[in-house]
Amino acid sequence: MSNKHKILLIEDENNISNFVKTTLEGQEYKVIVAANGLEGMTLFNSYCPKVVILDLGLPDMDGVELIKEIRKKSDTPIIVLSARSSESDKIEALDLGANDYVTKPFGTGELLARLRATIRNSRHAEGGGAPKDKFVLNDLLIDYDARQIFINGLEIKLTQTEFNIVELLSVHAGKVMTYSEILKKIWGYSDVGSIKKLQVNMANIRKKLGERPGENKYIINELSVGYRMRNTEN
Amino acid sequence: MKDYRRIIKDILVTIIILVSLFLCCLAVDNFVHEQAIIPAVFTLGVFIISLITKGYIYGILSCLGSVLAVNYAFTFPYFEFNFTIQENLISAIIMLIITIVTSALTTKVRQQEEIRVETEKEKMRANLLRAISHDLRTPLTTIYGSSQTIVEGGESLSREQISKLADGIKEDSQWLMGMVENLLTVTRIDNNNLKIKKNDVVLWELVDSVLIRFRKRYPKQDIEVDIPEDFISIPMDATLIEQVIVNLLENAVQHAKGMNWLELKVFTVGKNAIFEISDNGCGIEKDKLDHIFEVYFEKKERPVDNHKNSMGIGLAVCASIIKAHEGCITVENRKAGGSCFRFSLSMEETGDEQ
Numbered sequence: 246m247s248n249k250h251k252i253l254l255i256e257d258e259n260n261i262s263n264f265v266k267t268t269l270e271g272q273e274y275k276v277i278v279a280a281n282g283l284e285g286m287t288l289f290n291s292y293c294p295k296v297v298i299l300d301l302g303l304p305d306m307d308g309v310e311l312i313k314e315i316r317k318k319s320d321t322p323i324i325v326l327s328a329r330s331s332e333s334d335k336i337e338a339l340d341l342g343a344n345d346y347v348t349k350p351f352g353t354g355e356l357l358a359r360l361r362a363t364i365r366n367s368r369h370a371e372g373g374g375a376p377k378d379k380f381v382l383n384d385l386l387i388d389y390d391a392r393q394i395f396i397n398g399l400e401i402k403l404t405q406t407e408f409n410i411v412e413l414l415s416v417h418a419g420k421v422m423t424y425s426e427i428l429k430k431i432w433g434y435s436d437v438g439s440i441k442k443l444q445v446n447m448a449n450i451r452k453k454l455g456e457r458p459g460e461n462k463y464i465i466n467e468l469s470v471g472y473r474m475r476n477t478e479n
Numbered sequence: 480m481k482d483y484r485r486i487i488k489d490i491l492v493t494i495i496i497l498v499s500l501f502l503c504c505l506a507v508d509n510f511v512h513e514q515a516i517i518p519a520v521f522t523l524g525v526f527i528i529s530l531i532t533k534g535y536i537y538g539i540l541s542c543l544g545s546v547l548a549v550n551y552a553f554t555f556p557y558f559e560f561n562f563t564i565q566e567n568l569i570s571a572i573i574m575l576i577i578t579i580v581t582s583a584l585t586t587k588v589r590q591q592e593e594i595r596v597e598t599e600k601e602k603m604r605a606n607l608l609r610a611i612s613h614d615l616r617t618p619l620t621t622i623y624g625s626s627q628t629i630v631e632g633g634e635s636l637s638r639e640q641i642s643k644l645a646d647g648i649k650e651d652s653q654w655l656m657g658m659v660e661n662l663l664t665v666t667r668i669d670n671n672n673l674k675i676k677k678n679d680v681v682l683w684e685l686v687d688s689v690l691i692r693f694r695k696r697y698p699k700q701d702i703e704v705d706i707p708e709d710f711i712s713i714p715m716d717a718t719l720i721e722q723v724i725v726n727l728l729e730n731a732v733q734h735a736k737g738m739n740w741l742e743l744k745v746f747t748v749g750k751n752a753i754f755e756i757s758d759n760g761c762g763i764e765k766d767k768l769d770h771i772f773e774v775y776f777e778k779k780e781r782p783v784d785n786h787k788n789s790m791g792i793g794l795a796v797c798a799s800i801i802k803a804h805e806g807c808i809t810v811e812n813r814k815a816g817g818s819c820f821r822f823s824l825s826m827e828e829t830g831d832e833q
Contacts, residue, residue, distance in 0.1 A: 331718075332717075350652075441679060441712065444679075444681045444684075444710075444712065445710055448683060448710045451683070458704055458706070459686070459689075459690025459694060459702075461687070461691065466684045466687055466688065468688040468718075468721065469680065469717045
């Protein structure tokens with residue numbers, strides 16, 4: 246694999262940026278490190294990184310501001326690192342346009358997996374001015390034109406809404422979609438009361454896809470935050 | 480919010496007692512024509528009011544009200560105020576004194592109770608801090624010492640030695656991570672005064688998250704899962720309940736010696752969801768069963784510096800989380816061997832989820 250992707254790491258803790266840099270470089274990524282938000286913004290503008298890994302707790306500004314700043318001009322994927330583990334923080338960052346969220350303390354394996362998923366997801370998005378007509382994940386195949394889903398060649402019957410949800414998640418495979426994002430795109434509005442509606446649909450989808458708890462074959466559930474379709478085989 | 484409710488309750492109690500006393504006296508007055516007991520009845524009422532309401536204000540107000548009522552309705556001249564008769568004045572003063580003394584007494588007792596609870600909490604917190612600081616030392620020693628050896632050892636260390644040291648660092652920092660997670664939980668519950676924010680959580684999704692988190696740490700440990708097929712949604716703080724289940728599973732892995740079967744089972748009884756974590760390990764000694772959820776229980780008996788044992792904190796955290804959810808948690812030894820931890824959560828809509 247030749248993945249000399251440029252990664253911009255914005256993190257003020259020296260020790261953390263150190264081990265993240267070492268890990269990523271071991272995987273043949275090229276890593277640029279910024280120690281504060283301002284420097285991060287400058288480096289972002291001059292290097293055009295493939296992915297930004299951003300610590301939310303920066304000395305000179307709130308990382309959330311930086312997400313807004315970056316989103317004003319580009320769709321570069323952002324993975325957020327944070328010591329704040331409450332769901333509302335995650336949801337805020339994701340709704341502002343972050344692609345993924347890793348809570349400290351995290352393992353290198355977890356970070357690498359998220360990074361790979363994010364890069365795949367962005368490649369997918371870039372490749373498609375024209376939408377693809379198929380999505381494949383292990384034994385799962387989604388035919389967008391025919392609006393059909395197959396597992397091991399056997400068709401799985403989904404309702405319209407269920408198909409729409411699976412379609413949405415698969416188009417954004419690798420990215421966490423928050424409840425409100427999904428509700429807005431499927432039903433056109435999002436209020437807290439409708440989360441249950443989404444959860445019930447999701448339960449039916451899982452049943453039909455034959456998902457078992459703890460396996461995460463196709464759809465990963467981010468408790469109290471949202472859902473994410475897998476985009477890497479394993 | 481709580482104060483506000485308390486005030487309304489006190490006002491209501493005061494009014495109800497006064498009004499019923501007044502009606503009662505009217506009845507007595509009409510049928511028995513015995514006036515001597517009327518001031519006594521009012522004195523009793525005022526005494527009760529100062530006993531159950533908070534502070535002086537309700538007692539004194541109802542005392543004045545009673546004096547006026549007795550003066551107006553039950554003493555000569557009837558249904559007219561008359562403050563010139565000495566007996567009336569004297570009984571008014573006596574009533575006032577009784578009120579003030581009673582209120583002073585009850586207020587003092589309440590304050591002492593509050594102080595006692597506060598001291599108890601303070602003591603628990605100090606115990607917890609002591610237990611934890613002690614527990615933190617051992618893994619920190621491993622981490623500090625091993626990394627120092629690696630940094631300073633340079634080329635004299637073999638690849639194998641380095642990876643052994645690094646494994647130690649990894650293992651002990653993982654333990655620290657679990658500990659910190661529990662501590663954060665404790666402070667979160669403490670700060671909110673046992674009031675937690677509940678969201679509707681789908682049981683399947685909860686179990687899914689738990690299993691993934693658990694398997695990341697113990698990839699070799701199999702768990703048998705038995706949950707209902709139906710769509711079940713339970714109001715809870717998902718992070719906290721996830722923590723409870725992970726703690727209980729972890730507790731089994733670390734303490735149930737000889738275990739080769741671990742089960743997570745959930746079923747519903749009426750409006751409650753019952754969670755059971757069972758194993759077939761060595762079970763729990765009888766004398767420990769009653770105290771297992773108390774924070775510093777293990778502290779007394781376990782050998783010093785055996786930090787892997789300090790799941791005592793983990794179980795205490797479970798207990799306080801479940802308590803904050805108004806559920807209950809119990810443990811028993813299974814007849815077939817091993818232990819079974821069980822906790823229940825209400826599935827009733829709470830109305831305050833957001």
